[in-house]
Amino acid sequence: EAGVVQSPRYKIIEKKQPVAFWCNPISGHNTLYWYLQNLGQGPELLIRYENEEAVDDSQLPKDRFSAERLKGVDSTLKIQPAELGDSAVYLCASSFGQGELNEQFFGPGTRLTVL
C-alpha cells in the first residue's frame, strides 16, 4: 500500500517567486494536514482538512499562503510570493477519522530553499 506521496521532494526558488507543493494522502484517509518544519524543530501545523473543508487554518499566513483540497483527496499548498524565511521542510500527513487518537501518517516532505 502506498504511503503519503509528496512532490516535489526538493525545490529551490528565488525570493518573490511563487511555489506549489502537492500531496496525495493514503487512500481512504479523510483528514489531511500540512506542516512546516524548520531545522532542529518539530512540525508546526499550517492547516488541517476534514475531507474538503479546512477545519483549522489558524496558523496559516494567509497573506502569502493558500491551500486547497477541492475533491477531498489530494491537496496543494501554495506560497506567493516566497520569502527567505519560508525556507523549511513542508510535510503533509493524513489520518483516518476525526477527533482523538488520530495516528498521523507523514509523507517524506518537500524541502524548500528560497534564495
Add this chain to the structure above:
Amino acid sequence: SQKIEQNSEALNIQEGKTATLTCNYTNYSPAYLQWYRQDPGRGPVFLLLIRENEKEKRKERLKVTFDTTLKQSLFHITASQPADSATYLCALGGGAGKSTFGDGTTLTVKP
C-alpha cells in the same frame, strides 16, 4: 503560553542500555500524548499513543509513561540498538484531533 520541552541536548548511549527521553509540558491539558520517530530526510513515523487516563503503555522494546500531575511523559527504549538512532518527537493531542509537537530529542546509540 503552551510549552512543550524535550531533552534539551542530544542523548548518546551505549548499545544494550536503556534510553530514556523526557517530554515536559506547561499550560496544557492534553487528552493524549503521542511519540514519533523521525530519521533524517524523512517524515515522522508514529510509535505509541497514551491517553490521559493511562499511566503506562508498552510495545515491544518501547515503554511510555504519562504523569498528568507532573505534566511529563517518559519514553524508554530497552536493549537499545544502533538502528534506534533517530530523533524522537512527542506530540500532545487536544480536542478535535489537533496535535502539537515538541522539538524532539536526537538519540545516538553507539555499538
